[in-house]
Amino acid sequence: MLMDEHTLAHGAYWTVKEFFTYPNEYIYWGIHIVIYPYLTGLVAGAFVLSSLYHVFGKDELKPVAKFSLVFSLALLIMAPTPLLLHLTQPQRSINIMMTPHFYSAISAFTFIYLTYMSIVLSEIWFVFRPYIIKQAQERNGLMGLLYKVLTLGSYDVSEKALHIDEKIVKILATAGIPAACVLHGYVGFIFGSVKTVPLWKTPLMPFIFLMSAVISGVAVCIVTYIAGMAFKKHFICFVPIKSMCKVLSYFLAIAFLLEGIDIVFHAYTAEEFWGIMSELLFKRFAFKMIVVQWICGMILPFFLLVLPRLSMLRAFVAASLVLMGVFTMRWDVVIGGQSMSKSFAGFLEFHIPFLSKNFDILKEGIIPAVGLLMAPFVLLFIFNKVLPVFKDIFTEQECAEAEDRLSQRLF
Amino acid sequence: MVTRRDFIKAGLLTVAGMAIPISALEMFKPEAMASLVRSFSEKKRWAFVVDTTKCVGCGMCAKACKLENEIPFEAEVQRTWVERYIQLKDGDVIIDSPKGAREGFTSNDPYGHEVKDEEITKQFYVPKLCNQCEKPSCVQVCPAGATYKTEDGVSLVDRSWCIGCGYCITNCPYFARFFNPVTNTADKCTFCYHRITKGKQTACIDACAFGVRKIGYINDPNSEVFKIISSKRVAVLKPEYGNEPHVFYLGLDQIVR
Numbered sequence: 001m002l003m004d005e006h007t008l009a010h011g012a013y014w015t016v017k018e019f020f021t022y023p024n025e026y027i028y029w030g031i032h033i034v035i036y037p038y039l040t041g042l043v044a045g046a047f048v049l050s051s052l053y054h055v056f057g058k059d060e061l062k063p064v065a066k067f068s069l070v071f072s073l074a075l076l077i078m079a080p081t082p083l084l085l086h087l088t089q090p091q092r093s094i095n096i097m098m099t100p101h102f103y104s105a106i107s108a109f110t111f112i113y114l115t116y117m118s119i120v121l122s123e124i125w126f127v128f129r130p131y132i133i134k135q136a137q138e139r140n141g142l143m144g145l146l147y148k149v150l151t152l153g154s155y156d157v158s159e160k161a162l163h164i165d166e167k168i169v170k171i172l173a174t175a176g177i178p179a180a181c182v183l184h185g186y187v188g189f190i191f192g193s194v195k196t197v198p199l200w201k202t203p204l205m206p207f208i209f210l211m212s213a214v215i216s217g218v219a220v221c222i223v224t225y226i227a228g229m230a231f232k233k234h235f236i237c238f239v240p241i242k243s244m245c246k247v248l249s250y251f252l253a254i255a256f257l258l259e260g261i262d263i264v265f266h267a268y269t270a271e272e273f274w275g276i277m278s279e280l281l282f283k284r285f286a287f288k289m290i291v292v293q294w295i296c297g298m299i300l301p302f303f304l305l306v307l308p309r310l311s312m313l314r315a316f317v318a319a320s321l322v323l324m325g326v327f328t329m330r331w332d333v334v335i336g337g338q339s340m341s342k343s344f345a346g347f348l349e350f351h352i353p354f355l356s357k358n359f360d361i362l363k364e365g366i367i368p369a370v371g372l373l374m375a376p377f378v379l380l381f382i383f384n385k386v387l388p389v390f391k392d393i394f395t396e397q398e399c400a401e402a403e404d405r406l407s408q409r410l411f
Numbered sequence: 412m413v414t415r416r417d418f419i420k421a422g423l424l425t426v427a428g429m430a431i432p433i434s435a436l437e438m439f440k441p442e443a444m445a446s447l448v449r450s451f452s453e454k455k456r457w458a459f460v461v462d463t464t465k466c467v468g469c470g471m472c473a474k475a476c477k478l479e480n481e482i483p484f485e486a487e488v489q490r491t492w493v494e495r496y497i498q499l500k501d502g503d504v505i506i507d508s509p510k511g512a513r514e515g516f517t518s519n520d521p522y523g524h525e526v527k528d529e530e531i532t533k534q535f536y537v538p539k540l541c542n543q544c545e546k547p548s549c550v551q552v553c554p555a556g557a558t559y560k561t562e563d564g565v566s567l568v569d570r571s572w573c574i575g576c577g578y579c580i581t582n583c584p585y586f587a588r589f590f591n592p593v594t595n596t597a598d599k600c601t602f603c604y605h606r607i608t609k610g611k612q613t614a615c616i617d618a619c620a621f622g623v624r625k626i627g628y629i630n631d632p633n634s635e636v637f638k639i640i641s642s643k644r645v646a647v648l649k650p651e652y653g654n655e656p657h658v659f660y661l662g663l664d665q666i667v668r
Contacts, residue, residue, distance in 0.1 A: 007485040010590035022586035023489045088575025088595040095555040095574050106554035196584045295604035343668035381485040
């Protein structure tokens with residue numbers, strides 16, 4: 001389709017319409033609005049995981065606590081970038097802080113985001129403080145300078161100071177749990193409150209998003225941790241992974257129930273839009289929703305996780321499947337919701353752009369999407385050079401002890 | 412030496428004293444100020460009437476709108492458009508709006524399939540435009556406050572402030588909104604606010620040869636819009652969303668989406 005830039009309507013390039021849709025109707029929220037809840041979900045999940053160690057005293061998670069905390073920062077930094085890419089006037093994004101309109105759910109984003117960011121940053125600082133101070137005293141050159149800056153002038157590593165640190169970390173980790181829930185539940189609220197899109201409009205939306213956030217966050221930690229440790233050729237203690245898998249399986253069950261009850265209610269009440277919605281669910285999105293999202297992304301990994309004699313490979317596969325399933329869920333919600341015309345008499349199909357000379361089209365395409373999904377891992381790699389997260393490992397003996405302790409506990 | 416009694420006394424006095432000027436600020440709200448001068452019922456509120464029984468689907472309104480409001484003519488977005496509804500004898504309903512009808516309905520072949528006259532039970536056209544809701548969800552959800560409702564009930568977009576998130580577009584039940592391909596900001600019908608506030612008609616009304624469209628103050632007893640709405644059976648589109656739309660239709664049908 002060759003057209004002058006100014007005659008091509010936003011959305012017309014990647015939307016194919018079928019039957020009756022309104023003339024202005026296009027898929028306006030594209031790939032970036034799929035990635036945005038995916039990334040914030042990973043943030044929330046990774047943070048909750050680190051809080052399980054700091055707040056709920058799950059000792060066996062010690063080796064992954066620092067890792068998941070730093071990883072959640074890497075993800076958090078990338079979370080707003082898809083939003084910026086999505087805007088047609090990104091240079092004006094500051095406007096929502098200059099004249100915030102508080103009746104709008106989106107206007108709260110910056111405040112929630114910055115609050116959460118400050119909690120994560122300060123918790124990381126307190127957790128890594130002894131390490132930073134040690135490095136600042138030992139190292140020279142550019143890295144030494146970096147660590148000196150990172151100490152913020154505080155070199156107190158007395159027992160008393162460290163004890164206070166521990167207390168503060170616990171408080172921050174506790175405060176971080178509701179903050180993480182708000183950050184992601186709020187994303188669910190943004191969708192759930194769009195009254196014109198039947199697939200989104202349910203009060204369950206924040207909770208559905210939250211549960212899928214936790215499962216994707218835990219899953220991404222399992223996958224990255226195993227991959228990272230294998231890459232570093234460290235001994236991988238299976239105990240923390242087993243514990244993460246347990247958490248993952250519990251939340252998988254809840255997430256599945258919530259998503260299921262939503263669909264069952266729509267089918268049972270069969271409102272005006274059920275005709276078009278059922279065609280979407282059981283025909284047009286049947287493969288993506290039923291096969292990929294529910295069967296491969298939830299049911300299969302659940303059984304992989306709960307069946308006896310869980311192995312490292314099985315955990316890795318199950319977590320990868322969950323990651324794929326949650327991404328598909330984001331896609332199905334965002335794209336699927338807009339695929340049903342508001343006229344309830346037509347469909348819109350999304351064809352994600354690949355290459356284009358038009359920048360507005362290119363930026364909504366696959367290339368920036370892949371870049372965005374890779375970026376948190378690149379950031380983690382960089383952060384790991386400054387704040388090593390894969391060093392805090394159980395030796396084989398500690399691992400055996402942890403396994404002993406774990407086996408005596410029910411949860 | 413300030414005694415506790417003095418302190419409480421002075422404190423209460425300060426609070427009471429400050430309450431007076433602060434409560435007075437309420438007066439400086441535009442609507443409160445206006446109420447001092449004239450009663451609320453006299454506040455003018457624009458409304459639109461569409462008589463679908465008169466529409467023939469020529470699409471001149473959609474064309475005139477595009478030219479007047481400088482939306483690129485070939486761009487597939489419309490501030491106003493016309494939909495065609497064909498009810499068939501077998502119960503099926505065919506709805507279409509090729510190019511938003513800016514080139515008119517010229518043949519009887521929706522989506523390229525000819526429909527024979529004897530298969531049709533009823534057929535009519537429904538012009539659409541922004542409903543200038545009393546409770547516009549687009550204004551509610553704009554994070555930057557770039558879209559706003561004027562005193563006389565018309566919602567407008569500040570093109571220099573819109574960040575282009577598309578939240579308003581998604582939240583409009585009527586899909587009256589779109590991204591302007593030139594300015595890259597949210598855009599929609601303004602009831603030709605630049606014309607009506609100068610005593611002129613909207614571009615679509617001027618272009619309509621059949622008297623389908625009418626605009627006026629809903630609370631002005633002398634306006635035609637008032638007379639129609641208060642004496643005839645009118646309906647609005649999608650009232651279930653609670654937006655209180657202010658485009659009133661004569662001859663609406665249950666098959667209209």
